[in-house]
Amino acid sequence: MAVWERLPLCFELLSPIHIGFLPKSRGIVVSPTRPYVPGKNLWGAVTAALTPRLYDAPAPSHFVAIGQHVRECLSFSYFYLSDGEQLFAPSYESSSLRWGGLSDSEFRSVVLDSRLSTEIGETGAAEDGGLHEIEFIRHRIGSPITGIRGVFLCGVAWHKKDGKIDGKTLSVENGRLRLLDEKSSLDILEALIVGGERNYGFGRIQASELPSSLKRRLEEMWPSDPSTPIPLNGPLLGHAKYQHDVLFKGQIENLASREYSEHTRQTYERPGSKISMHGHFFAPGTVLCNTGFQTTFDSIGQVLLTRA
Numbered sequence: 001m002a003v004w005e006r007l008p009l010c011f012e013l014l015s016p017i018h019i020g021f022l023p024k025s026r027g028i029v030v031s032p033t034r035p036y037v038p039g040k041n042l043w044g045a046v047t048a049a050l051t052p053r054l055y056d057a058p059a060p061s062h063f064v065a066i067g068q069h070v071r072e073c074l075s076f077s078y079f080y081l082s083d084g085e086q087l088f089a090p091s092y093e094s095s096s097l098r099w100g101g102l103s104d105s106e107f108r109s110v111v112l113d114s115r116l117s118t119e120i121g122e123t124g125a126a127e128d129g130g131l132h133e134i135e136f137i138r139h140r141i142g143s144p145i146t147g148i149r150g151v152f153l154c155g156v157a158w159h160k161k162d163g164k165i166d167g168k169t170l171s172v173e174n175g176r177l178r179l180l181d182e183k184s185s186l187d188i189l190e191a192l193i194v195g196g197e198r199n200y201g202f203g204r205i206q207a208s209e210l211p212s213s214l215k216r217r218l219e220e221m222w223p224s225d226p227s228t229p230i231p232l233n234g235p236l237l238g239h240a241k242y243q244h245d246v247l248f249k250g251q252i253e254n255l256a257s258r259e260y261s262e263h264t265r266q267t268y269e270r271p272g273s274k275i276s277m278h279g280h281f282f283a284p285g286t287v288l289c290n291t292g293f294q295t296t297f298d299s300i301g302q303v304l305l306t307r308a
Helices: 039-054 060-073 104-111 212-221
Strands: 004-013 074-076 079-082 090-093 096-099 112-117 132-137 140-143 147-150 152-160 168-173 176-180 185-187 204-207 252-259 274-282 293-297 303-307
Touching: 004 079, 004 212, 039 060, 039 074, 039 152, 039 185, 060 074, 060 152, 096 104, 104 112, 152 168, 152 212
Parallel strands: none
Antiparallel strands: 004 152, 004 204, 074 152, 079 152, 090 096, 112 132, 140 147, 168 176, 176 185, 252 274, 293 303
């Protein structure tokens, strides 16, 4: 009997999104964005939005506890962009990267943009070295000629049957994830904000109805149970730990993340001050030339490779 159930999801972007990544070379003024959203960002967004709704005065320990509960009974795939018709999932074909039906350069010209900003000092003048450029995912694409369209994030969430968060039962109603008890019903996909640069109003997303064609596509891409090994057929749908003896077409990335510092008086002070290096990974879209691999997915959508 399956432990997990798959729920295809779609979010409409209400504002631009910036999904930053490390490491970044010194002296570069542009802050690049990923053109997709890793599962870890969705986990963080759900934890950050849900905890204040469960506690009137949430303490840092509450965020830690709810984050752990979410991770135990919910898993998120990587979420890729869509214009409502096609899904822009990455794939290395021959020697080039493509996103759905677009080349990498075409895709980036359509969905990405950037904004210049500078830090203003106490005197009202720009600070030396304060100029920087922020790349972001557009929340609207098109032109007056072709028409303006919304941008969407599409992926899946796997929820554990009879899972509980803070004593409330996790349930699915009309395609939405809810927490239920005798007194209340909470939609845990409400008021989500993903990524960085929130002082610019970035990151706001809203659950949206999923077109039937995209739903079928998502069900074809991701398995019904993330813990069940399935043969690898096609490009990687998330980061996978690099293996030196595997031939591949694609890209290797040194994954890093910002965490809370361990050297402060309290563990929740100075968020992002510690940089954790996670090692080398195959980037999403990479195609492995070696055959005989099986895949499963962890709670943040990363691919776990095993040999059949």
